Amino acid sequence: MYRLLEKTDEEPVASLLTGKVSSGMTRPLPSTVVSDLAKIVGHEHVITDPDRLLVYESDGLTAYRRPPRAVVLPSSTEEISAVVGLLHSNGIEVIPRGAGTGLSGGALTTPEGVIVGTARMNRILKIDVENRIAIAQPGVINARLTEATNPYGLYYAPDPSSQSTCTLGGNVAENSGGPHCLKYGVTARYITGLTVVLAGGQIVEIGGVGRDPYATLDLVGLFVGSEGCFGIATEIELRLLPITEGVRTLLGIFESVESAGRAVTKIIACGLMPAAVEIVDGPTIKAVEASVFAAGYPLEAGAALVIEFDGTEAGLDLDADRAEQCCLEEGAIEVQRATDPEHRVKLWRARKKAFGAMGRIAPDLLVQDATVPRTKLPEVLAGIDDIGNRYGLKIANVFHAGDGNLHPNILFDRQNQNELELVERASKEIMQLCVDAGGTITGEHGVGVDKRKYMTLVHGPAELEAMAAAKRVFDPASLFNPGKVLPEVEVKGATDTAKILATGE
Amino acid sequence: MTGAPVYEALGQALDAQQERLLPCVHCGFCLPACPTYNRLGNEADSPRGRLHLMQAVVEGRLEPSSEAFRTHIDRCLGCRACEPVCPSGVEYGTLLELARETAAKAAPQGLPTRVLLKVLGNRALRSPFFFIGRLLRGTRLAALGATVLPSYGPLRAGRLVLAMLASTTRWQPMASGDAISGNTDSGSDDVSRRSRVAVLLGCVQEGLFTRINSATVRVLEANGYEVVLVEGQDCCGALHAHGGDLERARMLARTNIRVFEASGAEFIAVNAAGCGAAMKDYGTLLEGDPDFVQRAEEVALAVRDVSEILASSGPRIGASIPCKIAYDHPCHLLHAQGVEHAPITVLEAVPDAEVHIVTDAEECCGGAGIYGITHPELGGLIGGDKVAAVRACLADAVATPNPGCMMQIGAGLRLEASNEGVIHPVELLDESYQRAGFYRVRGAE
Numbered sequence: 001m002y003r004l005l006e007k008t009d010e011e012p013v014a015s016l017l018t019g020k021v022s023s024g025m026t027r028p029l030p031s032t033v034v035s036d037l038a039k040i041v042g043h044e045h046v047i048t049d050p051d052r053l054l055v056y057e058s059d060g061l062t063a064y065r066r067p068p069r070a071v072v073l074p075s076s077t078e079e080i081s082a083v084v085g086l087l088h089s090n091g092i093e094v095i096p097r098g099a100g101t102g103l104s105g106g107a108l109t110t111p112e113g114v115i116v117g118t119a120r121m122n123r124i125l126k127i128d129v130e131n132r133i134a135i136a137q138p139g140v141i142n143a144r145l146t147e148a149t150n151p152y153g154l155y156y157a158p159d160p161s162s163q164s165t166c167t168l169g170g171n172v173a174e175n176s177g178g179p180h181c182l183k184y185g186v187t188a189r190y191i192t193g194l195t196v197v198l199a200g201g202q203i204v205e206i207g208g209v210g211r212d213p214y215a216t217l218d219l220v221g222l223f224v225g226s227e228g229c230f231g232i233a234t235e236i237e238l239r240l241l242p243i244t245e246g247v248r249t250l251l252g253i254f255e256s257v258e259s260a261g262r263a264v265t266k267i268i269a270c271g272l273m274p275a276a277v278e279i280v281d282g283p284t285i286k287a288v289e290a291s292v293f294a295a296g297y298p299l300e301a302g303a304a305l306v307i308e309f310d311g312t313e314a315g316l317d318l319d320a321d322r323a324e325q326c327c328l329e330e331g332a333i334e335v336q337r338a339t340d341p342e343h344r345v346k347l348w349r350a351r352k353k354a355f356g357a358m359g360r361i362a363p364d365l366l367v368q369d370a371t372v373p374r375t376k377l378p379e380v381l382a383g384i385d386d387i388g389n390r391y392g393l394k395i396a397n398v399f400h401a402g403d404g405n406l407h408p409n410i411l412f413d414r415q416n417q418n419e420l421e422l423v424e425r426a427s428k429e430i431m432q433l434c435v436d437a438g439g440t441i442t443g444e445h446g447v448g449v450d451k452r453k454y455m456t457l458v459h460g461p462a463e464l465e466a467m468a469a470a471k472r473v474f475d476p477a478s479l480f481n482p483g484k485v486l487p488e489v490e491v492k493g494a495t496d497t498a499k500i501l502a503t504g505e
Numbered sequence: 506m507t508g509a510p511v512y513e514a515l516g517q518a519l520d521a522q523q524e525r526l527l528p529c530v531h532c533g534f535c536l537p538a539c540p541t542y543n544r545l546g547n548e549a550d551s552p553r554g555r556l557h558l559m560q561a562v563v564e565g566r567l568e569p570s571s572e573a574f575r576t577h578i579d580r581c582l583g584c585r586a587c588e589p590v591c592p593s594g595v596e597y598g599t600l601l602e603l604a605r606e607t608a609a610k611a612a613p614q615g616l617p618t619r620v621l622l623k624v625l626g627n628r629a630l631r632s633p634f635f636f637i638g639r640l641l642r643g644t645r646l647a648a649l650g651a652t653v654l655p656s657y658g659p660l661r662a663g664r665l666v667l668a669m670l671a672s673t674t675r676w677q678p679m680a681s682g683d684a685i686s687g688n689t690d691s692g693s694d695d696v697s698r699r700s701r702v703a704v705l706l707g708c709v710q711e712g713l714f715t716r717i718n719s720a721t722v723r724v725l726e727a728n729g730y731e732v733v734l735v736e737g738q739d740c741c742g743a744l745h746a747h748g749g750d751l752e753r754a755r756m757l758a759r760t761n762i763r764v765f766e767a768s769g770a771e772f773i774a775v776n777a778a779g780c781g782a783a784m785k786d787y788g789t790l791l792e793g794d795p796d797f798v799q800r801a802e803e804v805a806l807a808v809r810d811v812s813e814i815l816a817s818s819g820p821r822i823g824a825s826i827p828c829k830i831a832y833d834h835p836c837h838l839l840h841a842q843g844v845e846h847a848p849i850t851v852l853e854a855v856p857d858a859e860v861h862i863v864t865d866a867e868e869c870c871g872g873a874g875i876y877g878i879t880h881p882e883l884g885g886l887i888g889g890d891k892v893a894a895v896r897a898c899l900a901d902a903v904a905t906p907n908p909g910c911m912m913q914i915g916a917g918l919r920l921e922a923s924n925e926g927v928i929h930p931v932e933l934l935d936e937s938y939q940r941a942g943f944y945r946v947r948g949a950e
Contacts, residue, residue: 047547051573054561055554062531073546100548101533119546139546141537164590165533291592359528359593 029070029114033090037072040082045120047071056115059100059107060162063366063414064449068095068109075120077195077203077234084232085201087114088479095481096228098139098170101162103367104448106174106227110483116232118169124148125235132240133192133209138169138233142176145238154240157184160444161352172233175225177444179276179351180308182402184241186444188224195235196223199475208237222470227446228481230474246313247275248320249338251347252305252327253298257281257385257397260303261377263330264401267307267323268374274323277402278306278351283361284396284409288350291357295350301333305401306351354398355409362394362411366423368430369451372439374404383433384408391422405443406434431457447485455487519607520563525600528593529556535587535597540869540887541580549577552587552597559604570611578604579614580883582876583747584836584869589843598782598841599789605749614748617662621875622745625708626753631740635712638670642713647671651919662878665916669877672915673713676902676926678828679936699729699818703770704811705761705784707777708740709908717908720935721776721811727943728821730814732774737764741775743783743837744874746790758787759797762804773804774811776931778835778907779874782842784808810838811931812847812906820854823937827857830933831900831925833891833914834866835907836873848906851930855937863903864894870905872913892917895925902926904933 029037029048037046047053053067069092074080087094097107097117109115118139126135129152136145142163146155159178160166166176172194177186193208207220223230254260260279267274280288285297285304297304305327309319324335338344358365372380381397384406388395399407408430412419431441431454441447441454455464468486471478519526535552536542542551549558558574561567567574578601585598613619624630641647648671654664702725710718722732738761742754761784765773775781783790788802830852838844852860871877871887878884895903895914903914906929915927938944 045546047549049573051558051567051571052547052549052577054567055549055557057557058531060531060533071547099533099536117546117548119542119548122546144537162532162534165536288592291594292589293592353534353592355530355532355592357592359530359595363527365530 027069027112029092030090033086033092034070036086037070037083040086041072041074041079045073045075047073056097056100056109059097059102059105061103061105061108061366061448061450062364064105064108066109066111068113068115071097071115071117073117073120077197080116080121080197080232080234081201081203083116083201084197084199087116088200088477091477091479093479093482094232096169096173096232098167098173099141099162099165101166102170102174102448103369103445104174104442104450106446106448106481106484108449113482118167118232121169121234122167127152127154127240129154131209132242133237134240135235135237136168138167138172138236140168142166142168142171149240150243153243155243156190156238157181157241158187158190161355163352168236168238169233172224172236173226173228174444174446177400177403177405179278179306179348179400181444182277182400183273183275183310188221190239191220191224191236192239193237194220194223194233196231196233198231199477199479203234225446226474227448227485229471229484231480244310244312246316247308247310247344248316249344249347250305250307250320250323250327251297251336251338252307252324252332253301253334253336254303254305254327254330254332255301257303257381258378259331260305261381261401263305263327263332264377265375266326266330268402270322270326272309272319272323272326274307274319274402275310276306276308277400279397279399279401280304280306280351280354281397283394284354284358284398287357287361287396288354290360291353293349293353293357295346297350298333305332306347351398358396358409358411361396362413364412364414366410366412366427367445368406368408368410368427369442369445370406370408370431370434370439371443372404372406372434372437374402376437376439377401377404380406380433380437380439384430387426387429387433391426393419393422393426395426400443403443404439407443428454449484452483452485452487455485519559519569519600519603522600522603523563525596526556526560526563529553529560529595530593531557532592534590534592538586538590540582540584540586540871541883544883544886549573550580552581552591555581555604556595556597556600559600562604562607568611569607574604575608575612578608580880582836582869582871582873582887584873585840586836586867586869589840596789599786602746602749602751605747606751607749609749615879617875617878618748622748622750622753625740626742626745626750626757628739631708631712635709638713641667642670642673645671648919651916656920661881664920665877665881668916668919669912670713672912672919672927673908675716676928676932678826678901678926679928679932700731700771701733701769702730702772702774702814703733703735703765703768705741705773705775705777705780706738707775707780707908710777710780714908714911714929717776717929717932720929720931721774723944724815724820724931724935724938725774725811727938728815728818733768733770735764735768735770741780741783742790743779746783746786747874751790754783755790755794758784758790758801762787762797762800765804765807766800771807772814773808774814775808776811776906776929778810778838778842779909781808781810782837785842810842810844810847810906812851813844815854815931815934816847816850820851820934821938821943822854822856823934823943824941825856826933826937826940828902828933829859829861829898829900830928831861831863831895831898831903832866832930833863833870833895833903833905833910835905835910836869838906839867848904848930851934852904855933858933858937860904861898861900863891863898865890866894870910870913870917872907872909874909877913877916888913888917892921892923896921896923900925902928902933904928904930906930
């Protein structure tokens with residue numbers, strides 16, 4: 001049965017609480033391994049200089065930092081297979097990394113790990129217009145797939161806020177969402193097949209449009225969202241959608257985030273099917289409006305609600321009218337409609353760049369991610385506000401309200417030790433609040449390293465053991481992205497195994 | 506990490522800029538905008554990675570003299586394509602200059618960089634330097650050298666330099682050009698008198714592109730501006746700032762500030778994107794100089810790309826020149842100054858000139874000062890993509906309002922034996938005005 005270890009002898013990852021960065025502790029790779037890696041990918045694509053490795057010490061979650069022993073940048077499935085085979089046969093842990101935009105520390109290395117990056121695997125291999133299928137390498141940027149398929153009247157639906165830079169491989173690992181996933185669903189719905197490099201370097205093909213995924217055990221479904229713990233996807237087959245005929249984008253301005261939250265509940269309850277419903281709160285509005293992505297949101301507003309409908313032209317105006325009515329009934333100060341495509345892009349850009357724009361109001365931020373039942377939004381938001389006030393922390397909310405996926409951004413200054421402790425405590429209280437409301441600890445950012453400690457809030461020992469068992473099937477020696485998702489005990493086992501294999505003891 | 510004292514001495518420039526570094530939240534939105542990251546895939550060659558290295562120097566975790574810091578800071582094109590996509594508004598260009606200064610103080614830069622910065626920043630040195638350049642160009646030795654020198658080995662850089670030089674010749678259809686003498690006339694009476702404008706002559710422009718400076722003056726006058734000649738002006742200091750020689754850049758800036766503020770001109774017209782971007786940043790460059798910062802900010806506010814001035818008053822329409830022009834954005838106009846449409850407006854004032862925007866026009870051409878010479882591999886790769894995109898336009902000429910870009914693209918086209926001309930947008934407008942008879946001297950009528 002799955003048991004949590006109270007303590008671990010593993011070197012602790014730099015955490016919010018300690019603020020320590022564990023650089024300089026990394027053990028260099030044996031020179032034979034380095035030269036063998038160089039033979040596979042070319043020496044310029046193997047990074048071992050400790051100074052250069054600093055760049056890879058964190059992903060989008062900078063609160064955790066640790067440089068890897070090396071970074072390898074392969075360019076093909078075969079190279080990834082050879083690299084993984086070589087590293088695993090030496091007992092070395094492999095940490096997959098896309099663009100490093102993840103917000104749960106999913107690409108953070110273990111002390112013994114080597115990062116395998118997909119930055120050079122950035123080609124779209126096939127666009128099958130008639131079957132609305134594309135095949136892409138994992139390093140292809142999400143938005144580039146949509147750009148490439150737009151000329152054929154097609155697009156790729158999942159649209160994480162980081163879509164202009166995040167990679168499809170990372171999307172598969174995290175089962176990424178995005179504003180429009182309210183109507184269209186998350187990444188898993190769009191992945192029809194994968195070429196995957198498994199532990200030891202074995203190449204397998206799972207799923208594929210040519211095969212009925214539901215007639216067999218759905219390995220694609222299992223792999224998507226496995227956060228790099230099962231293997232590395234090296235070719236991704238995805239479903240494309242036809243571009244919708246019409247779109248209506250509304251911006252509701254509210255005095256408070258609670259009334260905006262009530263409007264969301266009302267819109268969904270009255271039977272409407274928006275493509276997206278997003279809330280941007282007051283502090284976030286101020287940050288975004290100060291940035292290059294200013295969209296003209298009123299600075300004094302308590303919250304703004306971005307609502308979008310898409311589909312065939314007929315009926316869209318009616319839907320928009322009804323949504324506007326819902327907003328006004330819940331006390332909206334005003335409701336604007338995007339007048340042209342440029343205006344629409346601007347309204348969205350302000351929402352999608354909000355995270356980065358936070359840098360303007362505080363040196364550091366922790367982007368939290370949790371999901372609550374939509375009807376609980378007003379009370380949970382009030383609760384988060386209360387937590388912020390109690391700890392004296394500024395919390396800015398910008399999130400996918402339509403599916404109850406919250407993103408409280410806790411703003412802080414890393415230099416202030418006292419504040420770090422408050423952030424950690426506030427973070428935990430927010431998680432508990434969401435779980436108590438019937439929600440869960442992540443909506444789309446994954447568990448990574450940051451949410452591991454909250455897994456027991458929502459999962460019992462039997463469920464955790466089932467997950468661990470699945471991991472063992474794919475990765476018996478736990479050499480793929482160990483220390484992620486599952487709480488402590490798995491990590492310890494993995495590290496020990498790795499050490500034994502590496503040293504031959 | 507050993508030398509803390511070394512860090513203290515050298516990291517100060519960056520250390521003082523902590524508040525410029527802190528807004529970076531590591532979101533990674535800059536990665537796809539970066540030409541070097543796109544081609545190398547190494548995050549140390551991305552804006553976020555470079556900022557991370559700068560932060561590591563400030564934190565004392567990385568030596569500014571380390572090979573990693575110097576290499577990756579040096580390998581940046583300085584195109585600033587990362588700035589417009591940064592939600593946090595990180596002032597990357599300013600930080601890069603400070604990082605370059607820090608790196609240059611920690612370990613000397615390469616010889617070509619040092620020599621070039623020395624020469625361009627000194628009037629007495631650059632006159633003979635450009636004289637030799639014009640000599641090589643005029644005698645067609647540059648063109649010859651570019652064809653006979655090998656594209657590999659140690660002479661490769663020489664081949665590129667000569668091709669750049671050869672590419673600075675006038676595009677043939679621009680026949681009238683400097684033949685005009687005497688006072689130009691603002692032409693018809695419907696042009697109302699506008700403000701006084703001073704023109705930055707620049708170092709490379711003055712040395713190799715006097716025709717563009719002359720065209721700038723004529724075109725402004727034809728649009729009703731009173732152009733004043735400003736004596737004593739010097740190189741703007743852009744290349745020095747980009748190269749990390751901030752002291753010399755400040756010296757040059759002070760000289761220019763003195764003479765331009767004394768000129769009484771309302772605007773300073775600049776026809777080189779790199780110079781315009783640098784001059785608009787004079788306030789930041791001199792922010793540590795209490796005697797000058799105010800004056801620097803005021804002068805910076807008067808700086809305009811010549812196309813901005815012309816577009817604001819809606820340039821006069823000239824005579825028809827049927828041709829197909831490919832337009833490419835200079836990074837320091839588009840990304841650093843945010844000027845996108847003005848140069849196109851200038852080209853569109855020429856009837857029958859068909860303007861096509863080059864595919865991926867917002868990406869750097871790899872010119873980036875002397876990048877092509879100091880980084881032949883990567884600069885060649887980036888330049889090759891640009892030349893291919895320009896050629897795909899099947900245009901008669903490529904227009905781009907910056908001398909570095911003109912020479913980089915021009916050299917690339919020349920080395921591929923492609924026949925497109927290379928022009929500055931005001932050159933085409935100037936020719937169009939010439940053909941329209943706007944320059945007839947009144948006395949001669």
